[in-house]
Amino acid sequence: MLNPTRLEFARTRRGWTKTRLARELGVQPRSIQGYESNEYAPEQDKLEKISELLMFPIEFFYGGDVPLIAENTASFRSMSKMSATLKNTAFGMGSIAFMLNDWIEARFNLPEADLPDLSDLSPEDAAATLRRMWGLGEGPIRNLIHLLESRGVRVYSLAIEAKEVDAFSVWHKNCPFVFLNTFKSAEHSRFDAAHELGHLVRDRHSMLHGEVHSPEMEREANAFASAFLMPRQNVIAHKPVFPGIPQLINIKKYFGVSLAALAYRMNQLQLLTEWTYRNLCIQIAKKGYRTKEPEPMLPETSxxxxxxxxxxxxxxxxxxxxxxxxxxxxxxxxxxxxxxxxxxxxxxxxxxxxxxxxxxxxxxxxxxx
Known part of the structure; x- marks a missing residue:
C-alpha cells in the first residue's frame, strides 16, 4: 500500500514545496495535499512522475514510515541562519542515514555507545574528564572520526554545499549520530565533530526531550571542543616565545585545529596579550586564513x-x-x-x-x- 508519509518525506528531502511539485506535476496544490494526507492516492502515471522528479524509486513510496528527526532533538550549530528548506534537506539525509545504519547493524557488530553524561560539568571540566575517562592524556587527537567511531558514535556526511550547514548531532535508538559537512576543511570539520561531541555528552537530556536549543548551549559546545582538542596544559607547554603567524602554524598542525581556533584558545588561556591577539586576528583575516587554512591537514575518513x-x-x-x-x-x-x-x-x-x-x-x- 502506498505510504503518504513517504511522499511528503521525498518532497521535503529534495527541498520542494507543495506548490512547486504541483506545478511540475501539472496538478493543483490541493492535489498534493490530498496525496500527502491520504485522502486519495496519485494515479500511476502521476506517481511515476513524482518518482522521477523527486529522485526516489517507486518502491520507496510503498515502505513503512521513515524515522524522522524532530527539529529540537538535533543540535544544528547554525539553526537560526538556516532556511526551512535547508533544514528539511539535512534532516532528510539524517533519516536515510538511520535506515542505512539499521541495515548495516543487521549485518555487522558495530561498537556500542560509550558516552558518559557530563551535563553537570563546565565545558572545560567536561573535556578534561572525558579525556581522562577515554585514556587520551594531554596529547593531540590524531584522528577524531576514528575516536568517535570507536566509542560508538555513527559518523555520516552532510554533502550539502551551503555555508549555513556546519554539522549536527542527534540521538536515535539510544545511539549517537554526528553529521559533518565534508565540504569544509579538515581542521574545521574536526572542530565541528568535537563541538557535536560536546552536545552529546553535555546536552543529551535536552536533545532527547526536544528542549529548545539555546545560543548558550552553542557557546558551551564551542568551549568544550576547544578544550577537548587543545588541552590546557599542552597548549601552555607549546606557548611560543614570539607568537607570530609562522609559529602558530606549526602549533596548529600539532593539534589539528584551525589557525583561528588556536589563537582563540591561546588568548582564552591568557597566553597572549590583547594587543597580540587582535594583531593575529587581523593578520589571519588579511591573509584569507579564515576561509582557506594555511598548510592544511588531510581530511579524516571513516x-x-x-x-x-x-x-x-x-x-x-x-x-x-x-x-x-x-x-x-x-x-x-x-x-x-x-x-x-x-x-x-x-x-x-x-x-x-x-x-x-x-x-x-x-x-x-x-x-x-
Missing part, C-alpha cells in the same frame, strides 16, 4: 564505513545493491559517505551486477583510535 563497504565488496555486494534493498538510489548512499570513504569504494564496475538478497554476518569491526 574507519567503520570503509571496513563495512570493503567487506560487502568481498561478498559481491556493492553500493547499488545496498541502495536497492533500502529502496533509494545509490546517490543517497554516496552522499552519506561523501568524503568519509575512499573513491575506490563507490559503485560501479562488474561487481555491481552481482546482486544478492542477503549478506552473511561478519565479526565485530575492530576500530583503532
Amino acid at each position: 574507519q567503520v564505513l570503509a571496513k563495512v563497504f570493503s567487506q560487502l565488496r568481498q561478498e559481491g555486494v556493492g553500493r547499488v545493491e545496498v541502495a536497492r534493498q533500502l529502496d533509494v538510489f545509490v546517490t543517497e548512499i554516496d552522499n552519506l559517505t561523501f568524503g568519509l570513504t575512499l573513491s575506490g569504494v563507490t559503485s560501479g564496475g562488474v561487481s555491481e551486477s552481482k546482486y544478492t538478497t542477503s549478506v552473511s554476518r561478519v565479526p565485530l569491526l575492530q576500530i583503532v583510535k
Whole structure:
C-alpha cells in the first residue's frame, strides 16, 4: 500500500514545496495535499512522475514510515541562519542515514555507545574528564572520526554545499549520530565533530526531550571542543616565545585545529596579550586564513564505513545493491559517505551486477583510535 508519509518525506528531502511539485506535476496544490494526507492516492502515471522528479524509486513510496528527526532533538550549530528548506534537506539525509545504519547493524557488530553524561560539568571540566575517562592524556587527537567511531558514535556526511550547514548531532535508538559537512576543511570539520561531541555528552537530556536549543548551549559546545582538542596544559607547554603567524602554524598542525581556533584558545588561556591577539586576528583575516587554512591537514575518513563497504565488496555486494534493498538510489548512499570513504569504494564496475538478497554476518569491526 502506498505510504503518504513517504511522499511528503521525498518532497521535503529534495527541498520542494507543495506548490512547486504541483506545478511540475501539472496538478493543483490541493492535489498534493490530498496525496500527502491520504485522502486519495496519485494515479500511476502521476506517481511515476513524482518518482522521477523527486529522485526516489517507486518502491520507496510503498515502505513503512521513515524515522524522522524532530527539529529540537538535533543540535544544528547554525539553526537560526538556516532556511526551512535547508533544514528539511539535512534532516532528510539524517533519516536515510538511520535506515542505512539499521541495515548495516543487521549485518555487522558495530561498537556500542560509550558516552558518559557530563551535563553537570563546565565545558572545560567536561573535556578534561572525558579525556581522562577515554585514556587520551594531554596529547593531540590524531584522528577524531576514528575516536568517535570507536566509542560508538555513527559518523555520516552532510554533502550539502551551503555555508549555513556546519554539522549536527542527534540521538536515535539510544545511539549517537554526528553529521559533518565534508565540504569544509579538515581542521574545521574536526572542530565541528568535537563541538557535536560536546552536545552529546553535555546536552543529551535536552536533545532527547526536544528542549529548545539555546545560543548558550552553542557557546558551551564551542568551549568544550576547544578544550577537548587543545588541552590546557599542552597548549601552555607549546606557548611560543614570539607568537607570530609562522609559529602558530606549526602549533596548529600539532593539534589539528584551525589557525583561528588556536589563537582563540591561546588568548582564552591568557597566553597572549590583547594587543597580540587582535594583531593575529587581523593578520589571519588579511591573509584569507579564515576561509582557506594555511598548510592544511588531510581530511579524516571513516574507519567503520570503509571496513563495512570493503567487506560487502568481498561478498559481491556493492553500493547499488545496498541502495536497492533500502529502496533509494545509490546517490543517497554516496552522499552519506561523501568524503568519509575512499573513491575506490563507490559503485560501479562488474561487481555491481552481482546482486544478492542477503549478506552473511561478519565479526565485530575492530576500530583503532
